[in-house]
Amino acid sequence: xxxxxxxxxxxxxxxxxxxxxxxxxxAWVRGIRAAWYRIVGAGAVGALYVAxxxxxxxxxxxxxxxxxxxxxxxxxxxxxYGGLRAFARTLAAFYAINFIAAGAVLGFYYLIMQQGSNAxxxxxxxxxxxxxSEMKTGFIFVGxxxxxxxxxxxxxxxxxxxxxxxxxxxARMKVTIGQKEYECEGLIDTGNQLYDPLTRTPVTIIExxxxxxxxPSTWMxxxxxxxxxxxxxxxxAEDEFVWQDRLRLVPYRGINRGTQFMxxxxxxAVTVQLGEETIVTRRALIGLDGGQLSSDRAYRAxxxxxxxxxxxxx
Numbered sequence: 472x473x474x475x476x477x478x479x480x481x482x483x484x485x486x487x488x489x490x491x492x493x494x495x496x497x498a499w500v501r502g503i504r505a506a507w508y509r510i511v512g513a514g515a516v517g518a519l520y521v522a523x524x525x526x527x528x529x530x531x532x533x534x535x536x537x538x539x540x541x542x543x544x545x546x547x548x549x550x551x552y553g554g555l556r557a558f559a560r561t562l563a564a565f566y567a568i569n570f571i572a573a574g575a576v577l578g579f580y581y582l583i584m585q586q587g588s589n590a591x592x593x594x595x596x597x598x599x600x601x602x603x604s605e606m607k608t609g610f611i612f613v614g615x616x617x618x619x620x621x622x623x624x625x626x627x628x629x630x631x632x633x634x635x636x637x638x639x640x641x642a643r644m645k646v647t648i649g650q651k652e653y654e655c656e657g658l659i660d661t662g663n664q665l666y667d668p669l670t671r672t673p674v675t676i677i678e679x680x681x682x683x684x685x686x687p688s689t690w691m692x693x694x695x696x697x698x699x700x701x702x703x704x705x706x707x708a709e710d711e712f713v714w715q716d717r718l719r720l721v722p723y724r725g726i727n728r729g730t731q732f733m734x735x736x737x738x739x740a741v742t743v744q745l746g747e748e749t750i751v752t753r754r755a756l757i758g759l760d761g762g763q764l765s766s767d768r769a770y771r772a773x774x775x776x777x778x779x780x781x782x783x784x785x
Contacts, residue, residue, distance in 0.1 A: 482521065486518035487511075487514045487515055487517075487518040488514075493569060494514060494549050495510060496568050497550075500568065501564050503550050505549055509549050509550070513545040516541065516545050516548060542562065542566070543562065553768055554768065560767075640658055640660075641657065641659070641769065642656070642774065642779065643744040644657035644742065644772055644774060645742040646677065646738050646741055646742075647739045647740045648717070648736060648739060653677075653681050655772055657675070657677075657743070657770055657771070657774040659743075659776060661776045663675075665723055667719060668722065673754075673756070674756045675757055675773065675775045676758040676759075676773040677772040677773075678760055678762070678764055678771045678772070679734075679759035679760060681772075682736075691761065694734060699732055699734035717738075718734065719756055720732045720734065720735070721733045721756065721758055733759065735756040735758045736757045741753075743779050750779060
């Protein structure tokens, strides 16, 4: 009687390497900078899940819902949440990479290991017709899954190209107001031609939530509801704002809307880091946006193009 020996530690390490590799490829496809210890932690969860296959009492873990749940947990550990839309794209990329990898392994095995041999098909000759029909259905399912995987992979590649194009125009930005400094990634948008109409000062837009800790408690609500004019004229129950003399109202035309006003602050300086080049601009306004500028948090500001030019300096 032949006995098959399975070493759980070897199985765990193998699955850890495979899951880690799949997560790294997912990070590359999505353009995510993942910490190595988070990748290892997520890979360990996946490897432990596979190792539990050999515990008969835990067979319920291998239902469809549990498999999807483990995938979600692994991605949350490796990359965090970052919003529903961004996480859904990461999940789709992860499954697409798994489909492609599984298909490649299966194809390689039957191309190399089974070439010149019809052992698989000869084996089916001794199987009842009902089983043979089940195998055909299985191949149809696998073919359909591969097509779906290729479609998802194509979508992920297109999204990656779009993200790469955006990242090529993303720079590190620092806003200095008094003793405070705020740093974030900003998108240099050549289509942003927003100026203060009175002084012709360029306006860079930033998420108000970045400054929320230093804004009066009720201001975020007013900013989101586009009632910022009441803040400037002092129609607020809050005590006098320490940066009251820095406040400006900048008119702009929203999409499918009439003229609106954006609350802006006059900073001491705006610093833009473009590779090895540092550009400091003191003639600038910082417009506060109450929403989220990027669905996947790739950037939190829209930088006026003049602030990314040498001529835009002090």
